Amino acid sequence: MGKTDDSYTVVILPSPTSEPYRFSLSKKTCKYLIGFSSVLILVLAGFFVQYFLMLGQITELKDLRREAKTQKIQIQSFLTSIDDLKNQMNRLIELDQKLRVITDIGPRKEVGVMGLGGPEEVGLSHPDSSKLMTSIQLDLGDLQAKAIAQEKSFQELTEAVRSRQSLWASTPSIWPTTGWLTSGYGNRVSPFTGRVSKHNGIDIASRQDTPVIAPAAGVVSYTGFDSGLGKLVKINHGYGITTYYGHLAKAAVKVGQKVKRGEVIAYVGSTGLSTGPHLHYEIYVNDVPVNPMRYILN
Numbered sequence: 001m002g003k004t005d006d007s008y009t010v011v012i013l014p015s016p017t018s019e020p021y022r023f024s025l026s027k028k029t030c031k032y033l034i035g036f037s038s039v040l041i042l043v044l045a046g047f048f049v050q051y052f053l054m055l056g057q058i059t060e061l062k063d064l065r066r067e068a069k070t071q072k073i074q075i076q077s078f079l080t081s082i083d084d085l086k087n088q089m090n091r092l093i094e095l096d097q098k099l100r101v102i103t104d105i106g107p108r109k110e111v112g113v114m115g116l117g118g119p120e121e122v123g124l125s126h127p128d129s130s131k132l133m134t135s136i137q138l139d140l141g142d143l144q145a146k147a148i149a150q151e152k153s154f155q156e157l158t159e160a161v162r163s164r165q166s167l168w169a170s171t172p173s174i175w176p177t178t179g180w181l182t183s184g185y186g187n188r189v190s191p192f193t194g195r196v197s198k199h200n201g202i203d204i205a206s207r208q209d210t211p212v213i214a215p216a217a218g219v220v221s222y223t224g225f226d227s228g229l230g231k232l233v234k235i236n237h238g239y240g241i242t243t244y245y246g247h248l249a250k251a252a253v254k255v256g257q258k259v260k261r262g263e264v265i266a267y268v269g270s271t272g273l274s275t276g277p278h279l280h281y282e283i284y285v286n287d288v289p290v291n292p293m294r295y296i297l298n
Helices: 027-103 129-163 165-168
Strands: 009-012 021-026 179-181 185-188 196-199 200-207 211-213 220-228 228-238 241-251 263-267 278-285 289-290
Touching: 021 027, 027 129, 129 165, 220 241, 228 263
Parallel strands: none
Antiparallel strands: 009 021, 179 200, 185 196, 200 278, 211 263, 220 228, 228 241, 241 263, 241 278, 278 289
C-alpha cells in the first residue's frame, strides 16, 4: 500500500505473475471507514452481549414456568386435601350429633358443617391468587378451630359413655339386618289403603331368610303373630327402650331369653300385610315411637 500526502494507494497482487490491482483512498475516506468499522464492531459486540443475556433470560423464564406449573399442581392437590379434611370433619360432626342423641347429653353449641369446593385452576400468576391464599388460610383456621372443638366434644362424650356403659349396651345403634331402606319413618301413602298414614318404623328390603340381629343387649319380651306385622319379635332393652321386628319368616329366640348386640334373633320374611320380603323395624322410648335412623350409627 503506497502513501501520498492526500491519499493512500492500495496494491493487490492476486498472484506473483498477475498484474497488480491498484486503487487509491483518500485520507478522509479512510477515516470514515475506520470510524464506521469501529461503530459496527461496537454494535455487533452489543448485539452479541444482548443475545446471550436474552438466552439466559429465556432459560430462567422456562425454569420459572416449570416451577409455577409444579406449584400449581401442588396447590391444587393441597386444595383437594383441604376438601377431604372438610368431608371428614363433617362426618365427625354428624357422628357427634348422633352420639349426643344416644347419650342424651344435649347438643353442641357449634354444629355448623364446612362448605366444600374451591377454584378448579390456580397458579402463582392468577389475578385472584391473594384471595385464594386468604381463603386457604381461613379454611385452615376454621378446620383447626373445629378440630379443637371436636376434640373437647369427644372428651365430653367419652366421659358420658363411661358413666353410661349399661345404657350404651342397651341402646339400639346398628342396622338389624342387611338390605335396602325402602320406607322411612313418618307419614306415607299406605300401599294397601292408598291413604296417608303414620309409619312408626322403617322398612328394610332383603332376601328371604336373611338373618335379623339384635341392635343392642336386651331381653326378649314377645314372640308371636300380629295381623298387620305378621310374625313379630319384641325386645326390651331397659331404660324405657323397646324394639319391634315385623314380617319375619321365623323367630330364633324365646320369651325371656337374654340377647347381646349382634346376636341372631330372627329371619326376614313376608308375613302379615307385606308386599315382599323385608324387615319392619321400630324403636319405642317410653312407649312413644321414634325414628330408628336417629340411633343407627353404622
